[in-house]
Amino acid sequence: MRLVRGLLEGTRRGTRIALGVVVAYVLLAVFARWVAPQPVQDLRSLDLMNASLPPAWNPEGNRAFLLGTDEQGRDILSGVLFGLRLSMGVGFAAVALAMLIGLAAGLVSGYRGGWLDAFLMRAADAQLTFPAILVAMLLDGVARSVLPRSVHETLGIPVVIGAIALAQWVPFARAARVGTLVEREKGYVQAAQVMARPWWSILVGHVLPNVMGPIVVIATIGLGNAILTEATLSFLGVGIPPTSPSLGTLVRNGSAYLPSGAWWMVVFPGLALAGLVLAVNVAGDGLRDGLDPKQRSTVS
Amino acid sequence: MISGIVTRLLQGLGVMLVVGLLAFAVSTKMGDPVNNMLGQNATTEERAAMRRELGLDRPFVVQYWRYLGRVARGQLGVSYRLGIPVGELLQERLPASVELSGMAMLLTLLVGVPLGIYTAIRRGSWLSRLILGGSLVGLSVPTFLIGLLLIFLFAVQLQWLPSSGRGQVVSIGPWTTGLLTASGWRSLLLPSITLALYSLALLLRLVRGELLDVLHSDHVRFARARGLPERSIHYRHGLRNALLPVITVAALQLGTLLAFSVVTETVFQWPGMGLLFLQAVQFVDVPVISSYLLLAAVAFVLINLVVDVSYRVLDPRVRSTVD
Amino acid sequence: MSVALDGLRVSLRRAAGDVPLVQDVSFQIEPGRVLGLVGESGAGKSLTAAALIGLVAPPVQITAGQLSLRGRAVKLDSVEAVRPLRGKEVGFVPQDPFTSLDPLFRVGEQLVETLRAHLPLDRAAARERAIRLLTDVGLPSPAERFEHYPHQLSGGMRQRVAIALALCAEPPLVVADECTTALDVSTQAQIVSLLARLVEEHGTSVLLITHDLGVVAELATEVAIMYAGRIVERAPVGRLLRAPRHPYTRALLDAVPRIGGTGAGALPAIPGAMPRPGELPPGCAFHPRCPRASERCRAERPPLESVGDGELACWNPLEAGGSGG
Helix, strand or coil, X not given: CXXXXXXXXXXXXXXXXXXXXHHHHHHHHHXXXXXXXXXXXXXXXXXXXXXXXXXXXXXXXXXXXXXXXXXXXXXXXXXXXXXXXXXXXXXXXXXXXXXXXXXXXXXXXXXXXXXXXXXXXXXXXXXXXXXHHHHHHHHHHHHHHHCCHHHHHHHXXXXXXXXXXXXXXXXXXXXXXXXXXXXXXXXXXHHHHHCCCCHHHHHXXXXXXXXXXXXXXXXXXHHHHHHXXXXXXXXXXXXXXXXXXXXXXXXXXXXXXXXXXXXXXXXXXXHHHHHHHHHHHHHHHHHHHHHCCCCCXXXX | CHHHHXXXXXXXXXXXXXXXXXXXXXXXXCCCHHHHHHCCCCCHHHHHHHHHHHCCCCCHHHHHHHHHHHHHCCCCXXXXXXXXXXXXXXXXXXXXXXXXXXXXXXXXXXXXXXXXXXXHHCCCCHHHHHHHHHHHHHHHCCHHHHHHHXXXXXXXXXXXXXXXXCCCCEEECCEEECCCCHHHHHHHHHHHHHHHHHHHHHHHHHHHHHHHHHHCCHHHHHHHHCCCCHHHHHHHHHHHHHHHHHHHHHHHHHHHHHHHHHHHHHHHCCCCHHHHHHHHXXXXXXXXXHHHHHHHHHHHHHHHHHHHHHHHHHCHHHHCCCC | CCEEEEEEEEEECCCCCCEEEEEEEEEEECCCCEEEEECCCCXXXXXXXXXXXXXXXXXXXXXXXXXXXXXXXXXXXXXXXXXXXXXXXXXXXCCCCCCCCCCCCCHHHHHHHHHHHHXXXXXXXXXXXXXXXXXXXXXXXXXXXXXXXXXXXXXXXXXXXXXXXXXXXXXXXXXXXXXXXXXCHHHHHHHHHHHHHHHHHHCCEEEEEECCHHHHHHHCCEEEEEECCEEEEEEEHHHHHHCXXXXXXXXXXXXXXXXXXXXXXXXXXXXXXXXXXXXXXXXXXXXXHCCCCCHHHHHCCCCCEEECCEEECXXXXXXXXXXXX
């Protein structure tokens, strides 16, 4: 992919390390089932005798449960791996969806102009005044009340993805719109118009590739935010249904035992989460610099 | 300038009406108030009577109009969950949120801005790199995790600070404040730090970015060429130009703080509006939800208005009409 | 007292080795005289200007050079030595009047600030002086304009303010870096005549950096031509325009469109492009584009030597007194 190579060219070592970390996370998540020492999803394998064990290097710990166990005897390490999968999956999906919505809105808005453009931009402005968390919470609440419980359980994940995407589409739309306005005036677009190509074909074939640069940067920032938002929603209990716990849910569960000193139930999922978002943020920062050397690096 | 403000006010009003409409629509679609009030075993006639009484048999527009009327008079309904008038609930919880957010905003400004300036002026020093690295961490660690870790360290292990609640509060008229007691302050410390961290990191990086930009601009170069002292260049010419966009963002941060207060209030069991909203969403307590949304909309519109006005006041280019 | 620059060297410091950007630039300017520094983009003119006020930032560095004015000699390779010169001994007029003034401060405020940075004046005295300066540079209704913000002034007016700012401390040397380039032609003419008048009145030495030969013809007393970081010819303005000796100067003059024209045909552009720093050819830097290049030109770089009323660095110059051949 020319775009990827172009992006990577201008980057510094720190960025590449961060990207490597992200890739490592992705691999861990994808292969969780094989990497995880314990089959956490299998309820029958749980033994309450293993409940609340501290990490393996602690004298009371058990080598089989490297990072300790929770109050039901579930291995923290395995739980983290599976939770990573969910957190990352939701994050990626939400950003992808937001990008899709934003691109569609921005491209069309910039190209057609007129009342559609004005309306979309007003809507975007208005939505920006509302922080993402509230939007997501509200949407989840609506879904929860409108949908009967069983439906909500199965649809839980898509609802969260949709909520986060809805909160994030605006920057994509803005960037796409600006890019489109610029490209629209350029010769090759007018040439295509003369050749009577349908407008949507022009948009996708010509305008889109030129707009992708800044879009990718927004996507990386958005990814970090999406993962954090999902984790926060799950922590608050309005996110993914707890049957398949994400990292946020794990922290939520573990927080109840924090006062009694069982720190590992909170710290390890939390560290995994923070590490992931940190890597994504550093990578995003670096990509932004690689893309536009004029923009000062915010890292150094 | 006045016409600009009026335009903004009207736009704000428009936003509020739309939000009000949404809030109302949500409240009619979410759950059945008749069910909630009469329970499962009410008869059909009782339900019909209730519907007439509540005006639920009228067309949507009429309902909306009456809803607006009620809101204007301060009648925001009664909480499904607690059975208390929403207005009372809001009054009870508002001071807690305001103090928390206010404190967090103060921290963000007092720490974020100077650190941002430092990292711009002393670029490349190890301390700058440390601060920037720290800011990146601050943006990556979820708020709830910070709160939990702080609680674990200071409340559970060291036992220096309380892990929840507001401490002792003093009532002054309709307001309750924790700022007049030692325990109030001790309870405020951890939550406000937790809440402030994310926006602090954000503001720090923003100030740095803007200041660096300005310091490389033509007019700063000319100021240097004229032999003006470095200090004057950094603060008079550099900072004032850089702060303009920063003010906008800082004010909008207030909005973010209000939103994230939900998380912080949950972690610290802080009796504020955020926690109220969360509980309302979980319970589907519609009157509270819609009232909270309205209040939030009002707050955000006000904030945006203030930002707009201040921009006009501070930037002479926007201010002047003709020459 | 005349102002003299001796042996300026500016280089780009790199791990792989320094790249020279400006080499062996020296000149002398008498009071009330204007030296035009002319050349294509990238020749090193602006860098020379920046070096004189110490606005050169790493990795670009001044590696050698000495500026003598008011009886003192200052080594330019030390930032500490150069900093006190700014504004006080060396004034600077920037290129773009639209971005050079701080938009958040009133015009008068910026003048007062600069005056008080260099002279022991209280606010009232500084204000008086500022208004006098504004009158001096021909700004209409100076007392009124004192209270205005930069965006309320036209480009020409802003440039007048910039000139006033440069003259605040009555420096013996003023460096004008392309200060007419961003203006329209009629405003340009006004600024040029303003500068001519000021130079005469204040007895300042001026280094006029420009690529516009028309401005040079109007304002300069002497002209130095820069190519690839070095001066290749220096001569009094009249003689240079009539009978240049360096082929590059000849080519530059030929490339200027003249009313009446040089006859039918295309404007003679100089073939090729100026070599970038670090990519200089052996011998004379101009030889690949020179119609008079000889073997010696390709092998050995001609040194800058005194000739008659100026200086010249060429093995095969045009005949003195002739206009071609």
